[in-house]
């Protein structure tokens with residue numbers, strides 16, 4: 001049987017130093033586990049309250065995913081991708097992140113920061129700023145991340161195409177040198193999970209007697 005797990009791929013790409021490989025596999029495993037599971041928990045919660053989004057995803061699964069396992073199948077599932085982006089904007093798996101200042105510096109807005117200070121950015125709050133995301137920022141509308149694919153002479157080629165968002169407004173995966181190394185893998189993994197679950201189950205919201213909704217603790 002051929003093995004294609006992460007460890008196998010590291011070793012196969014020429015990384016033979018035991019410490020390097022161990023550190024990286026642990027880092028990938030820890031970084032990838034809680035983030036994607038938290039993202040999916042909130043995603044399914046939103047889906048359970050938005051049957052219109054659920055049925056649009058089901059249509060996409062029907063059209064594009066025969067097995068739900070192949071990379072090229074889930075890669076093209078743009079509506080599901082947009083729904084995940086939108087869900088993680090409202091409920092980011094890494095809601096707050098911090099950095100330590102290594103040299104005295106001045107931020108773009110004029111704020112002076114001194115060596116040793118901690119600088120925090122609040123992804124959860126940033127995902128809810130009306131000036132960035134508009135008055136309807138709280139709505140779960142994946143269409144906001146999509147546009148119709150219009151080709152030569154106005155003939156639509158495909159129903160949806162992803163609209164790129166400014167990564168500095170959508171800091172979910174960080175940007176630049178510290179960008180999440182597993183970003184693409186995260187989407188691939190989550191889309192496969194979404195296909196696997198929604199193909200078999202209808203996700204329904206739990207009826208709570210006290211009427212309370214789940215609380216997001218950042």
Ligand code: HEM
Nearest residue numbers: 028031032035036039093094172173174178180181182186
């Ligand atoms: C929705 C899921 C995920 C989110 C929101 C997320 C978010 C992030 C963020 C914000 C960072 C930067 C931390 C920092 O330096 O400040 C990061 C780093 C990292 N992520 Fe993810 N991540 C996700 C999934 C994954 C997955 C699935 C993997 C691997 C399979 C992964 C692997 C890593 C690694 C290795 C780093 C460290 C990069 C470095 O040291 O510069 N992540 N992630």
